[in-house]
Amino acid sequence: MDDFAQASAVENVTCPFCGLLCDDLTVERDTAGALRVGKNGCSRSITFFERGTPPLLPRLGGEDASLQDAIAGAAEFLRRAHHPLIAGLGTEVQGMRAVTSLADKLGATIDHMHSKGFMRNLLVVQNSGWLTTTLTEVRNRVDLLVIIGTDVVSLLPRFFERVVWNRDSLFGQDTAQREIVYLGGQNIDTTAGIAPDGRKPEVLPCEPERLPEVAAALRALVAGKKLAATEIAGIATTALEKLAERLKTARYSVFTWSARAMDFPHAELTVQNITETIKILNQTTRSSGLPLGGNDGDVSINQVSAWISGYPVRTSYGSGHPEYDPYHFSTDRLIDRGEADVLVWISTFDPGRIPPATNLPTIVLGHPGMKFDQEPDIFIPVGVPGMDHRGVLFRMDGVVALPIDRLRSSTLPSLGEVLAAIEQAL
Ligand code: SF4
Incomplete structure (x- = not known):
């Protein structure tokens, strides 16, 4: 069992920050839990691993809130929605399983931030x-x-x-x-x-x-x-x-x-x-x-969507069964034409991937370092897969799935935990 209070150097770390999933990094952790890339990092991995994540409370209606209140608030928005859109989807396999389960329950449409390509x-x-x-x-x-x-x-x-x-x-x-x-x-x-x-x-x-x-x-x-x-x-x-x-x-x-x-x-x-x-x-x-490809989990989430529903993303569960349409179910189109009535935006790897500007009620589940031009109605910071909790990612070529490990002590819940709690609260 890892003792995250101890300083140590972890070898053969798998880096989740692009589709190559290099599995040869050495990441050093100090007693305060700060991470430093020792060997085999590139500039992107150094930026992402070494970014500090100060303790952060969820935000609800522009104010700090408890996790329970933020989850209850998100469930309330979603209960009232007729056509929720769950987009961004910067997550790994376990997070995507929870996304699919919630989408099925809500009748939501799912789409990834890199779907255009x-x-x-x-x-x-x-x-x-x-x-x-x-x-x-x-x-x-x-x-x-x-x-x-x-x-x-x-x-x-x-x-x-x-x-x-x-x-x-x-x-x-x-x-x-x-x-x-x-x-x-x-x-x-x-x-x-x-x-x-x-x-x-x-x-x-x-x-x-x-x-x-x-x-x-x-x-x-x-x-x-x-x-x-x-x-x-x-x-x-x-x-x-x-x-x-x-x-x-x-x-x-x-x-x-x-x-x-x-x-x-x-x-x-x-x-x-x-x-x-x-x-x-x-x-x-x-x-x-x-x-x-493979960045922000795009290959992984499409694999999960395909094995659960038979389709990639840009799939809607609105009619009670999965329906795939690469044109009608794009995030941009659903927002521009007012066909979605709540946006749930997910980005757990990259704090820079913020939701598109919209007047829709917006719930963001994301990297704790996210900064917004327009504060969403609800923001729930979640752990970074491969740093704050374990997970699984598919490499860019889609044939190899690699485990990603937890490297530091964290009080942040995983995306899967938050989505499961929202689903239960519906
Ligand atoms: S960001 Fe990509 S290239 Fe750089 S270490 Fe991580 S997986 Fe490798």
């Missing part, structure tokens, strides 16, 4: 399927990595250290010889793509909103078509032809992209052009996709 990928899976891979496969097999429209590291800071420039690989590959191509995007920081021997990555930039043309052109070239244009979105067609040839001769190419960063209309069609290119390549060699 997540849905761009999901629409492709539902429409035409895709071939994707895991971090482990990338770590052990990739020889050509094509990074589309993102720097990767602003989402997953240790991506290159952990899965690209890793020194050891299972099959004796010389990982330092891996080739990196950044395709699309402007002013992307490509420093992380420089090989250990100083080789620079190839960079083929274009305006982010012109990525659809580039992805379509690359698909056509890989399929053996000829293009009459001499340039596509500022990229020479000859450069794209060379890339198509490199992809055909590579033994294991991987395309990676951030659907969240593809903020232009019908971005799912660009994702589909990437995934269809991968299918063509697999007729003669090996190629896979690696969609980036």
